[in-house]
Amino acid sequence: MLTVRRAQRRFGRRVIFTDLDLDVAAGARVFLGGSNGSGKTTLLRCLSGTLALSTGQATVGGHPVGSLPARRLTGVCLAPEQGLYEKLSARENVALVARLRLPRRAVAPAVAGLEEELDLTGYATVPVERCSAGMRARVSIARALVGGPALLLLDEPSRSLDDPSRLLLWQALDRRPELTCVIASHHADDRRRCQSALTLAAAA
Numbered sequence: 140m141l142t143v144r145r146a147q148r149r150f151g152r153r154v155i156f157t158d159l160d161l162d163v164a165a166g167a168r169v170f171l172g173g174s175n176g177s178g179k180t181t182l183l184r185c186l187s188g189t190l191a192l193s194t195g196q197a198t199v200g201g202h203p204v205g206s207l208p209a210r211r212l213t214g215v216c217l218a219p220e221q222g223l224y225e226k227l228s229a230r231e232n233v234a235l236v237a238r239l240r241l242p243r244r245a246v247a248p249a250v251a252g253l254e255e256e257l258d259l260t261g262y263a264t265v266p267v268e269r270c271s272a273g274m275r276a277r278v279s280i281a282r283a284l285v286g287g288p289a290l291l292l293l294d295e296p297s298r299s300l301d302d303p304s305r306l307l308l309w310q311a312l313d314r315r316p317e318l319t320c321v322i323a324s325h326h327a328d329d330r331r332r333c334q335s336a337l338t339l340a341a342a343a
């Protein structure tokens with residue numbers, strides 16, 4: 140589902156990662172570890188297509204990352220508490236993405252299903268600007284999941300989540316055994332829930 144070949148990303152002369160190869164089969168979960176500043180977010184941004192690799196290639200479902208077909212296959216939650224439309228409600232934020240990914244009649248049921256799964260129902264109609272960091276993180280995760288992506292990229296989803304909310308996330312992932320996930324995290328329990336791990340080393 141996800142293939143990375145000889146990937147390198149530099150910022151100026153600073154090499155963040157290099158010679159990176161990765162093969163992630165459909166349905167596999169990869170834990171992305173490494174200390175602060177080791178390049179986890181940078182790699183996820185490259186895999187989502189929002190940042191270009193300096194050299195090397197990455198494909199999603201055989202399509203180059205960043206291409207329209209690859210983007211269609213990819214659900215992204217890179218800054219769990221940010222990047223939402225502040226004046227819109229949780230429901231509207233999720234529905235916006237659902238409309239891009241689903242036929243019109245499938246939008247409302249898909250959004251309602253995710254509201255239930257991630258326990259958004261109590262504040263689904265409240266503007267996101269009034270939500271806490273943990274609430275926002277759950278909205279961002281719902282937005283990444285809506286429309287049934289084949290690949291999910293999550294950057295520190297547990298950062299603002301309490302234990303019951305983290306459980307909701309993992310239950311949602313467990314309900315989707317076909318979903319391929321790459322999850323950057325510092326949380327040992329997140330590591331346990333993934334079949335394999337890639338640990339990035341901090342650049343010298």
Ligand SMILES: Nc1ncnc2c1ncn2[C@@H]1O[C@H](COP(=O)(O)OP(=O)(O)OP(=O)(O)O)[C@@H](O)[C@H]1O
Pocket residue numbers: 150155173174175176177178179180181182
């Ligand atoms: N736009 C940029 N320009 C220059 N350097 C950058 C840029 N973005 C990130 N970096 C650098 O790249 C390195 C990796 O950052 P990144 O955010 O990917 O680390 P991380 O592993 O996600 O860290 P954390 O665990 O703290 O979230 C850091 O040294 C950071 O300063």
